[in-house]
Amino acid sequence: MPWNREQMAARAADELQDGTYVNLGIGIPTLVANYTGDKDITLQSENGMLGMGPFPFEGEEDPDLINAGKQTITEVDRTSYFDSATSFGMIRGGKIAAAVLGAMEVAENGDLANWMIPGKLVKGMGGAMDLVAGVGRVIVVMDHQNKKGESKLLKSCTLPLTGKGVVDRIITNLGVLDVVAGGLAIVELAEGVTEQELRDATEAAIV
Amino acid sequence: MPWNREQMAARAADELQDGTYVNLGIGIPTLVANYTGDKDITLQSENGMLGMGPFPFEGEEDPDLINAGKQTITEVDRTSYFDSATSFGMIRGGKIAAAVLGAMEVAENGDLANWMIPGKLVKGMGGAMDLVAGVGRVIVVMDHQNKKGESKLLKSCTLPLTGKGVVDRIITNLGVLDVVAGGLAIVELAEGVTEQELRDATEAAIV
Amino acid sequence: MNKIHATATEALDGLLFDGMQIAAGGFGLCGIPELLIDALVESGVKDLSIASNNAGVDGFGLGKLLETRQVKKMLSSYVGENAEFMRQYLAGELELEFNPQGTLAERMRSGGCGIPGFYTKTGVGTVIAEGKEEKEFDGQTYILERGIVADLAIVKAWKADDTGNAVFRKTARNFNPVAAMCGKVCVMEVEEIVPSGSLDPDSIHLPGIYVHRLIQGTHEKRIEQRTTRKQEEA
């Protein structure tokens, strides 16, 4: 059985090191926060906050306290606030240990595309290009194939890039792969998924 | 009678505009603060402070509160503190309306030398190069001649420069001069000083 | 040093001209200069080029200036949540220059700090790098990004003293300090003006030197994505 969303998030949470500062993207990456267990992880919100807490209780929403997805959130006891230049200074400067984010395509050389589909509505890259260029480790969490059953792990990206050669590890519903010299290396298979199944679902070179 | 130190400082104070933020150097420029009268001037100390107050009363010195000359000072009701990058950001960004500083030499093209005499003890430029490159208006206050009676307003500087073409106005014991196209223009003569006396004391071209 | 003005319209008096560039603070609808945007709509100034991380939503924030067709160009990192924006953009009525969010923030800070250009690895190998100078440092490729100096900055703070020393609240700080820095003139709106001496000098986020005009007013502070959890989840 391939992993479901929650299992992918839980697997991604295993990647996070105790005592680090990390940035979680929108979608499945957001769920990762629910699986960090005893680890002491501080979440960054790139709109200017370290130490992001859960959603507020009803009636306690504060319009001055939102995350990068514009959702109302809360602070925790170690929270600090700062301006956007400082926030991206710590991202660009490599102070954020890891970013977990979704993707449309990942290429075997680590290229990442997750911000734009030509001809479709273009909303913008937000902070994604800064994050993938700056953080210590880029972990992509996504379905292995798109809705048409085509591999999202490609020989080379077809969509405009978010970053070139930036992805370190990919966690899909079928397993875990690393970007290494010459292609992708299988790190782990989802329970019940065979190596052949994963290979068959992958266009990128597996080494 | 040429102006004395206090008169030069008072004349320099006339240059400062009401409601502005200014930086005063060490020596005669420091005295300028005593002559700003009713004008609302906010003093910057480039080690990270806007709104510099006078020296503290005896016994009230605070080692955490010093000016750029490392002297103990006080704060005023509008004081704000910030880090050195922010401080020089506002200097380099032209937010400081004027700097008043001393000089060893000024050239007729506005070149300024005030930080180094080759072969002598070199202490460093501190923030002087940033100030002259960044502030809105650079006002030099200095004796017209050195101790040997040689002009300090030169055709070109002989000492290593602090800034190239950066001086706007020069206030000396003999009068006030502006850096204009082609040389220096006399703006004002100290009471009792004749134009000829000033010209005789000046190597730089006067236009 | 009287920086305080009675209304947003009065505070903008003499500062506006068609075709000008404006830097605006805020992230999404959080910490946006609501009152100054309304005054810009009222002024009728047009062909604006606006540097702002987002473009508001339909009918609120910068969205209001889009509806009145006063905007010629947006310089932003993310413009979702705005159907009118998309309509004008796809119809070729509006120019759009995408900037990665951190690049936009740093461009504003740089412009305000007298830095005309800086190198970053953000966007290397993407469309963002097209037409920009590349340079190698220690074997890695970076692109040159330019500082932004805007004709006017419009920003919103929580409180300011009468000399313009300002403090922001929580994530409403965001782009406001850097937008303020990069304006040749900066007009700030706050929820409360306090006497100088009331703010802790160690805790001022934006020194008054960056603030030229100041107004106090009431803000709607609309929430874009109201997300909550139930009490029993605690």
Added chain:
Amino acid sequence: MNKIHATATEALDGLLFDGMQIAAGGFGLCGIPELLIDALVESGVKDLSIASNNAGVDGFGLGKLLETRQVKKMLSSYVGENAEFMRQYLAGELELEFNPQGTLAERMRSGGCGIPGFYTKTGVGTVIAEGKEEKEFDGQTYILERGIVADLAIVKAWKADDTGNAVFRKTARNFNPVAAMCGKVCVMEVEEIVPSGSLDPDSIHLPGIYVHRLIQGTHEKRIEQRTTRKQEEA
């Protein structure tokens, strides 16, 4: 996330090597990391390259490391007030790279923010520009300055919580935040460690992400130029 160490020596354990580059906070003797400097003296680490606005005075601050000949190179804006420094420098025993003060501060911030180079007009046409790339922007000449990334940052704050969120006091802030940012590792000494949650999240000057190790201790805080006025002048 235990960042707290018992002593400065313990906090530096495993971080030191001969020939390393260190960025140090402080301006003059104000806000300098006294305890960490003492621990560096004790460690005997040598051939240090130190980026610090000043070089201390004879027998105090970085002057202690000069006396023990542990410093190979200083990167500073002003090194007066230190006879031993001058003696070693004039004897050719010590390298010195002068940086304008604002350039030094910005180089530290840039290095910490992933910016390998930026352009400034500070120093154009002076010895500071020699050997540096020049570039024109909008008809004005600027020089390229490099970001600094140090092997270690040693800084001093007033208070920090146990996660390293730090606040500075008055002008003792100075170079400390930017030095902290540019260190691959940053060790901070404070006058008081407080529990997390005790500091106002809106008033933290340096978020804990920049602080890897933390010690609390007693500081001499020597005054370099004690200037006062008499009570009757008031």
